[in-house]
Amino acid sequence: MNSQSGIEVYIKEQASWIERELQRSLPEGWDVPGALRESMMYSLMAGGKRLRPILVLAASDALGGDRESALPAALAVEMIHTYSLIHDDLPAMDNDDFRRGKPTNHKVYGEAMAILAGDALLTHAFYTLVQAYRKHGVAPDRIADLVEELSKLAGAPGMVGGQAADMQGEQGLTRIEELEYIHLHKTSDLIVFSLKAGGRIAGATDGQLAALEKFGACVGLAFQIQDDILDLIGDEQKLGKPVKSDLKQQKVTYPYFIGIEASRAKVAELTDEAKKAIREGGFDQPERLLQLADYLLNRDH
């Protein structure tokens, strides 16, 4: 008997498939300096929830799409996410020594190699995305759409912009709108891309893409607020990092502005909004997306 709920089994199965595929995502035949390859793989295989690639697959599943065709986009978003963590952890940025209970990339391979491993993973995400066309017959105009959207949502007007605003904001945010801008871009944009990529590859209509975008924006913000809450009250061992680290660094967070209880209510409200968008979006099999929203709401790490 397995006491896990259906969605927990689903998540574990997807994460395990994604990790097997990430392991062989850098072609063995490529002549890559050993230390660079190691440094890239160290962070790529360092665990984590694999939330973004799972969302790619779940969006494809909601439309009954071909999972093999969705896989390259799933791997690509995890590469983008991983590179952003490597660079965020650098001494010049957040200066973190540990991530998911393991030494950060630059603590193991040095700063220069960590910068290069991040650059290489970011670049390799685009190579990987194109393999949906090269190996799985996804139409090339759809690939062009995906490359364009990924480069926007992960770039200056997206994730990197959110990170830049976060860096500047450490000198003191004064309005919750500034915090929402940071969360929207730093976290939600890549989550939105993940959902739309899975949808696009499975042939989503414009209406379905809009529903996936809404779902992603709500889930992304809820996820980040939940992180802020867990960072204040969560269990150190489950999180794999010291709790209250944001407070120690005097980072301004959602709970800081509106308190823990109102933050919790906001997470619940955003989760409802996300589910509503999917329920009304005309998906054949919306269950996994709906369950994922609830799962993220109730997580304790």
Place this chain on the structure above:
Amino acid sequence: MNSQSGIEVYIKEQASWIERELQRSLPEGWDVPGALRESMMYSLMAGGKRLRPILVLAASDALGGDRESALPAALAVEMIHTYSLIHDDLPAMDNDDFRRGKPTNHKVYGEAMAILAGDALLTHAFYTLVQAYRKHGVAPDRIADLVEELSKLAGAPGMVGGQAADMQGEQGLTRIEELEYIHLHKTSDLIVFSLKAGGRIAGATDGQLAALEKFGACVGLAFQIQDDILDLIGDEQKLGKPVKSDLKQQKVTYPYFIGIEASRAKVAELTDEAKKAIREGGFDQPERLLQLADYLLNRDH
């Protein structure tokens, strides 16, 4: 009367067009944090020879291609080149305070913003490349080929790999083959991409692409050896950086291994080889490429 040779006029005209287009390559409507936008544009507009984008255009010209269609790829390679310079100059890497006679990005905007500006430019290169399809009707399967090739030649098995090998090699190269590996990837790969991109967009045959690749590999290596020579003997003001900086940093270079005269002979030999590939490649208008090879051979900065 203009005393400049035809190729010098050509280079100036192309560089000036490229700079106008780079200036507006980050859409104004995009909500990008001010400091990030400034930091990106500071390095993108900091001058330089614009060699790589000119090679994109010259390859297109050799086939009588549409120059507007080739422009996005030209801008993209300059963004990749610029991001690589920003990251290479960082304290954890080469720790350079000046580049082209101006303070390096991190000296002006700080290390964190310099890392992010590099990340954003790298990401934006892919957005820009796709605009050849979005705005100029280049076929999407050709765009998929270009994205795949750029991500490979600029990534772990290409430019970033060359940079990683260079970092590790600073502990002491013992064989010229190691140096050639570094030059091939750190410099030639992006030059090869530039030529093939211009060719692909203009509809080059496989044979023409092979000739452009050969030309790029030879010119790229010649360019790097010439840089090593100029760094030893060149004029400080013309170069915009202190001469002998490689020697001061105990960098192992081509002249270090085989001496100045043999290095000069090697540059001449590679230039001949490059021109031969183009002459025999079946191009309608090969003149600009041939002249560019000679121009690069004879440059003093």
